Amino acid sequence: MTTTSQRVSDPLTRQASPRVSQSVFDGSRLRVDWADGHRSTFHAVWLRDNCPCPECRHPSGQRLLDTRSIPDGIAVAAARFENGEVETSFADGHRARWATGWLRDHCYCGEERPAGPRHRLWGAEIQSELPTLRFEEVVAGGAGLRAWLSAVDELGFAILRGGPTEPGTVTRAAELFGYVRETNYGRLFDVRSVVNPGNLAYTGLGLGAHTDNPYRDPTPTLQLLHCLSSSAGGGENTLVDGFRVADDLSPGQRDLLASTPVRFRFADEESELETETPVLELDVRGALRAVHYNTRSAQPFRLREELVEPYYAAYLAFGRMLEAPEYRIRFRLEPGDLFIVDNLRVLHGRTGYSESGERHLQGCYADRDGLRSKLAVLSR
C-alpha cells in the first residue's frame, strides 16, 4: 500500500481541476479524498476499463479495449497525482492517465443520475402558453429548430403554424431532425374524413386520448400530424401528458397498470401486428418509461380472476383522467399547421365537429433518438 498526498499546483489547471487532499491505493482500488471533503473510490478493473489512451479509446470516445480482455485480478501497481492529472500503472504493465476532473466527474456517487430528457409535467394550465413555432423559423434550422425540438423533449409535444399545405410536408418536417419510420401504413399515411354532424351524434366524431400503434415492436416513439385542408368547423385536437396523469393515479392503481401485460393487436389483409406491454411501462429504475393506451387495439384481458375488477377500475380511472379537462390541452389545426407528439408519453385525441365539411391530414412516425441527437448537436 502506498499513500500520496497531493495538491494541484499548476495555476493553469487549478480552476478546472478539483483539489486532492489525499489518495490511497491498495491493489484492488484507489481511494481519493478530495479537498472539498468528498471521497471517491475507483476499482482497479474499472480504472483499467476506462483508460483513455489511444490504444484503449478511439478519438470518437468509443472503447477499443475489449473489456473482456482485462485479466482477472487486475491490480493497481502505482498511482500518482500531478499537475491536475492522475497516472496509474497496472500490474499488467499498462499505464493510464486522466485529468483529475474526469475522475471527480465519474465518481460512483453519480449512480442515481438518470440519463435522458428532463420532463416537465403539464396539465391544462399550459393552455395559454402552448409551445408553438412558425414553420419558417424551424425550417431555417438553428435556434428555431432547437426551440421546437427542445419543447418536444421537455413537454412531449410541439406545434408548428403556417407551413405549406403540400402533400409530403409531414415527412419533410420529420427530416428536419431525424428519420421517418416507415411502416405498413407507408412512409406517411392519409387521414381523410367527411364530417357531417347532422347525421351523427356530435360526440360520435370525437376520438378519445390514445397512443398510436402499441401493437408494434418497437412502438414508434414520435408521431407527426399535418393538416392539408379542413373545411369542417369546430373540431379540435386534444393532447394530454400521460406521465402527469400516471403521477396522479393512486400508487396501487399505478402498480397494477405497470405490472399487468396487455396484448395489443392490429390485423388486415396484409399485416398482422401483435405485441404485449403493460399500459405503464417502467424502466429498470422503476421510473415511468412509456404509456401505451389504446382501447381500439387492446385485446381481451387475461387476468387472474381476483384481478379483473381492480384492474378494470385502474384502467378506467386512468382512461377517464386522460379525458378530464384539467389535464387536457386543445388546439385547432389550420391548413399548413402540424404537431409532433412523443408517442410514449403524450396521448392525442380530438373533439367532435360542429359544422360539416372535409378534412385532410397526413401523418408519419419517427423516432426519439434522431430528435435528441439533433437537439444535443444544436445545443453544443
Added chain:
Amino acid sequence: MTTTSQRVSDPLTRQASPRVSQSVFDGSRLRVDWADGHRSTFHAVWLRDNCPCPECRHPSGQRLLDTRSIPDGIAVAAARFENGEVETSFADGHRARWATGWLRDHCYCGEERPAGPRHRLWGAEIQSELPTLRFEEVVAGGAGLRAWLSAVDELGFAILRGGPTEPGTVTRAAELFGYVRETNYGRLFDVRSVVNPGNLAYTGLGLGAHTDNPYRDPTPTLQLLHCLSSSAGGGENTLVDGFRVADDLSPGQRDLLASTPVRFRFADEESELETETPVLELDVRGALRAVHYNTRSAQPFRLREELVEPYYAAYLAFGRMLEAPEYRIRFRLEPGDLFIVDNLRVLHGRTGYSESGERHLQGCYADRDGLRSKLAVLSR
C-alpha cells in the same frame, strides 16, 4: 340469480363448440362450467368490453367501443347459451353475442401464455445445420421467404447464399419482409476494410460478439449484413445466442445484469446518441426481452461501491461466455451472401483474417414488427 343448463345440440357446431354443462350468473359475473370439467368466470365489465357487435367492433377487429364509456357498475341482466352461442344482455340494455368457443378460448386461465415468438435456444451444436437459404428462393416469396423469416423468429438469425453483389442488395432484402430503419448512418452503411495480417496481430482484426447501437432509442431490432466482395482469406462471421448464454449464467449474475442500468453512447460531428438500459432487459413477466452488450459504447459504470466488483464479475463472465466455442457458430460470407440477426437476441462478431485483401460489406437496420407481420400473413 339465474341458472341455465345447456348442451350444445346443433350437430353442425358440436365439433367446434365446447359443451357447456352449467352456467350461472349474478350481476357482476358469469360463471361457466364446461363439459370437460373446466370452469371459467367472466366479469360483466369484461364481457361488455369485448362485445363483438358491429357497433362495438370494426370488422378488422379494432374496438369501436371506447372502454371508458362503459358505465360504472355494469351488470349482466341475462345470459343464454343456445346453438353454440351465448347471448348476454346488460343492465344498460346492450346485448352481446359470442360463439361459446370464443369464450372458452378467452378464459382467463390463458393469462400466463405470453405473446411473441417461440424461441429455440441454440449453441455450437447447430453449426452443422445453420438456417441457410438460397437468395432466389427467398426473393420468390411464399414458402422460401416464410422459411427464412421463420428461422429468424425462432433462432434469431438466418443466412442467405448466392445473391447478387450489387450495392443496395441489403435494403432490397429488408424490403422483402419489412421496412428499413434509416439512421444517422443512412438507409444503409458501408463497411470496407483492407486486411493485412502481416502488419497486425491475427486477433487484432477480430471483433468480439456484440449487439449494435445500444445507444439508440429504440434500438434497431434487426440487422442485415451483405457481402459485396471479399478477397481476404480466413475471416469468418460469428454469432452467439445471447438468450442461451444468459440462461446459463448463475441466477445471481443474471439478476445483477438485469437490474443495473448501463449508459451507452455514440457521438461524432453530426450525432450524439445516448441511452440507458441494463445488459439484460426483462419484460414485465420477468422474462428476458433483450440483450445489449457492446464494450465499445458502454460508458463508465456508475455503481454503488460494493457492487462494482460483483458487477464486473457478472459482466465479464457473460462477455467471455459470449466468446466461448460451445456457444458460437461460425460461417464465411462469400460475395453475394448475407445474413440477418435479431439484434436484441443474437450477438455478432468476426474472427481475424489469415490472408491479406479487401472486404466490402453493406449493412442496414430494420424492425421485428415487419418481419413477424409478414411471417404471420405468409402462415395464414
